[in-house]
Amino acid sequence: MSTGYLALVMHAHLPFVRHPERPDYLEERWFFEAVTECYLPLIEVFEGLVGDGVDFRLTFSLSPPLLTMFTDPLLQRRYLDYLDTMIRLGESEYQRTAQDAELRSLALFYLGKLKGARRMFAEKYDCNLIQAFSALQALGKLELITCGATHGYLPLMRTKEAMRAQIGTAVDYFTRHFGRPPAGMWLPECGYTSGVDQLLKEFGVHYFFVDTHGLLHADPAPVNGVLAPAACRSGVAVFARDPESSRQVWDRQAGYPGDYDYREFYRDIGYDLELDYLKPFLPSGNIRVDTGFKYYRITGPGPHKEIYRPEAAARRSAEHAANFLFNRRQQVAFHSRHMSLPPVVVAPYDAELFGHWWYEGPQWVDQLCRKIYAEQDTVRMTTPGEYLQKHRELQAVELPMSSWGEGGYSLVWLNPGNDWIYRHLHHAEGRMVDLADLHAGAQGLKRRALNQAARELLLAQSSDWAFIIKVGTVVQYAEKRIREHVYRFNRLADQIEQGNIEEVFLNELEHADNIFPGLDFSIYSRHRQGRYRDYGAGRAHFRILMLSWEYPPGTVGGLARHVYDLSRALIRHGDEVHVITCPVPGEDAYSLQQGVHVHRLAPEQLTAADFLTWVGQMNRGMSALSDRVTEQWGRPDLVHAHDWLVGEAGLQIRDRYGVPLVATIHATEHGRNHGIHTALQRHIHSREAQLTNEAVRVICCSNYMAEEVTGLFGLPDGKVRVIPNGVDPANLLAGRSREPDCADLDTRGGVPTVLFMGRLVPEKGVQVLLESFPAVLSRVPGARLVVAGRGPYQDHLQGRVQELALEGRVSFAGFVDDLGRNRLLEQARVAVFPSLYEPFGIVALEAMAARVPVIVTDTGGLQDIVEHGVDGFKVPPENAGMLGHYTAELLANPLLAQELCQKAWRKIITRYDWYYIATETRDVYREAGER
């Protein structure tokens, strides 16, 4: 009966070093040497264990660049050429050492290894090592997992989309090669940062690893320390590196690999012998490199080295394996007494340590597996996947950012030597995400260019480049790689944006950087539809009952507009939408409007004069009408209720048909009234509480609203989703004399015009705007302000205009319809929305869509819409001084205004398109359906 487990984890990775442009590229040798010295010997060890009936378990992470290189025909051919050269060198060495029996036997030893490697690679595996790993996985001995697509270090990425592309591309690529998705992921450099677990979950990954402190410093503290996994709240398990077993292997001084009987890595004939002799075997005939012919053992700390004796080294590796096992047994036996789960010692190592740096490493693994199997019962080998099958209830923790690099965080990849790379990588990230949204569904040449741009970005992100710059080895090469991939990305992005893709250039890049043939650039989209796990299983289209008390025509507020735009956008996704709403004079009880089924109550159903009685009538009517709709069209997949007014009907329909209820809360009674003061308000508030608590998902249009709704009604984390309102730029064109264009900002409207639109009530803040205006006039004397809208505050505001001596500078345009709004926007050089309270702020989106630079207050939903100094300006509420300053800045600096205007327009079309809003809404529907 075993007491605990050992999970030996090997992470195999090399950066993508494939250089078709010329032969003899030095960096390709990294791959060739690793195949000869690490991957083939390890495979040989595993196969030997299988052959001898030794039951062992090992977790093996294969990074996607390595998988690509394993399967790449050019590198396969070049590896054979390399092996042939090395075999010739071995034969030459055999001749050269004829006078020295010891050296000669070593030359023969290496020659035999090389010939064996060639046989194994070319004949047994047909040049493709993936087959070997696949077979070992099929036998249940190896648990194969993968890593980030190009080993990009996640904590230093700027966008969630870039992290998703690293993770998703890797999972997809792994699945294509091995026919099943990886159970776990080795995060590049063990780099974890908040949110990574959710992305792993999105792609069906069950576990990942962090360094010791990455779990030890979690909150709350892990009750089992680091010898048992914990889990993120997302339900993804985390295993931590065991420090003791790490140290025994990794430690420079005390670690096993430094034993004096082991082979000395730094004495290689490539550096020791005459260049003339070596010439035929060296790259370009004159570059000294490691050849692998290393004849000495470590011997001691000094420069004196003695001949290497493989038999003595083999005895040592067996002793070290025994020592390692002894320590694990002690460790497991000691800790198991205090733990609620069986201990699992996670011992992760770079695979390239074994065989390359630590020549005897593969033998040590061999001995260790044999001893664990045959000599004791305390410790059994396991894999994280196997462990989780037995123990899936784990302690929930929140993990801090961490990595396994020097210092435990991001120092290695972010320091004064390499920090300059991030602005380029981040710029490319943002641009790639925009391109994916702007060119969704692109085909042909454009699609190829987008996919290649994504490949170039991924390749530029390899953590290897920043690492190499930090440790100062082949810095020029690393810098060159970053420069090249960023350049290629930017050039492709320019061509895609300008619509003139050079096919010759694209062809060359596809040849040179041919990683991930099946990559789909849409993985970078902010609105990527459907999570990986839904492919095939998820529902393609929904039949939705949409409940809204108002629907156009008959618009009273923004809610009608929202339901109208959302419903039409859902139709574009292929969904069937039935809107159930109130009657409007002149409208039929049923109509099909642009694909949306609109069902209206009969006017005689709504007779009550009392508000709440009327609401009751409406809900009963909607509930009854939904029966008729269902009878005729079939059972709905879900019911979506907009605001508390229709909540009762939503609940009834949910219960009657057993379908999920989703609710959108556009505004709350509490927010509208700054608190709950009357009996009616209390009643409405309780209805809101009921609806939001009963609905399986709640949608709010801004982070501000989500926080308000979550807090007011005590909703659990994760129940409320933020999906903004959309805007349809086409609606802003009617009535204009010219197409909207950021370039005409300095001439628009004759005089510099500032525009406000909205109801004239105190919370819209027009009084602050008026107070700010004298300062604007002192810098821009010709400026004027147009206030469009009406409301109870108008008289007061007009009084303020007089008090501030702004007559002739401020005009009140009164209520404007859509055409009037569009004409005012055409004249405006700046639009200002100085609200004190604003759940969303659709007017700001409309101004941005009409290419008017905006200034908004940093409050409510407005603060989500504008990024300060990037696509508009934000000022604190009720701060007239700041408001006047930024208004004058935009009027006085047309180039700046134009830049912000262009960024704002890009934001509108990449984030606030109704099609995208519908995409996100459908994700919520899908989640609701899963529950």
Place this chain on the structure above:
Amino acid sequence: MITENVCLPGAYQENTLVLLVQNPEVIFAYWELSNGQWLAVAGYGGLHLRLYEINGNGPGCWLDGQGKLWTEINLPPFTSDWYFCDLSPGRSYCSELGYYGSDHVFYPILRSNRVQTPRVGLSSRPGEHALVAVDLTVAAAPAQETATGQLPGSIDFYRRQEHN
């Protein structure tokens, strides 16, 4: 066509201010201003970089009375990045780049993302031991056809070439 030894762009003509966490006590900031913003700030004194420590858990960098100014750097000319050192672990930070107007008011022209320094040491939250079940659902394979053969370098591509 593929040029070796290419240069990186000197500027991207965008307004951006980004914070990155190096370790629990160090945050790196970098920024860039567009031509239009450079023209606009030319009339003011030098640029200042502020770092705020933020409370609360909002997703953005909300400064409505929740944050405290941790430090302010009067930036030397031609600076485009900065390391903030000696910060506290387990805290949220956010930065602003701006200038002082003639009224001595600080006007931010850029606001950064919000970052959190990792917490260190054993958490003192006592005895909390909420369990979560690990999601072991096996993801379905992607719906698309395997797209090997599209690109030069893939095995199928080369096989095709050899046949032709």
